[in-house]
Amino acid sequence: MVVVDGSDQVRVADVERERVAAALAQAHGEGRLTLAEYDERVRAAHGAVVRADLAPLTADLPPAPAAEQAPRRRPRVSPLRAALAVWAAVSVLNLVIWVAVSVGTGAPVAPWWIWVAGPWGVVLVLQALAARAGFTPPGPFGCAVRTPR
Numbered sequence: 001m002v003v004v005d006g007s008d009q010v011r012v013a014d015v016e017r018e019r020v021a022a023a024l025a026q027a028h029g030e031g032r033l034t035l036a037e038y039d040e041r042v043r044a045a046h047g048a049v050v051r052a053d054l055a056p057l058t059a060d061l062p063p064a065p066a067a068e069q070a071p072r073r074r075p076r077v078s079p080l081r082a083a084l085a086v087w088a089a090v091s092v093l094n095l096v097i098w099v100a101v102s103v104g105t106g107a108p109v110a111p112w113w114i115w116v117a118g119p120w121g122v123v124l125v126l127q128a129l130a131a132r133a134g135f136t137p138p139g140p141f142g143c144a145v146r147t148p149r
Contacts, residue, residue, distance in 0.1 A: 008052035091117035
């Protein structure tokens with residue numbers, strides 16, 4: 001931690017204490033700290049009042065890489081993939097119900113589930129082909145929907 005012009009006497013917030021505790025937990029997980037050292041340092045981190053109290057707790061540990069310090073973002077799922085997942089789940093559920101009814105009645109029942117899965121699946125295929133061709137379908141109220149890349 002870098003100290004600039006007396007900022008070591010500034011009171012710390014819970015966020016700073018948690019950041020140091022997370023760094024200590026990572027160091028313990030990597031085997032850099034024993035359980036006793038980790039416990040002692042985490043207690044000190046949670047009891048810290050000013051920044052000067054936090055600095056020595058991580059001074060002998062290597063700095064965390066910049067990628068790990070930034071919050072991790074979950075990858076975005078495209079709307080088309082989400083729609084495909086819902087279609088697949090509903091289609092499988094309808095197929096299972098159809099099989100159960102066919103087995104329960106002892107005779108094959110007309111495959112009605114095709115009328116649920118078929119048209120919906122065709123629409124999804126057409127949307128996928130349009131998206132691949134670069135066509136952006138209109139969103140609600142006629143506005144173009146932009147998909148993140």
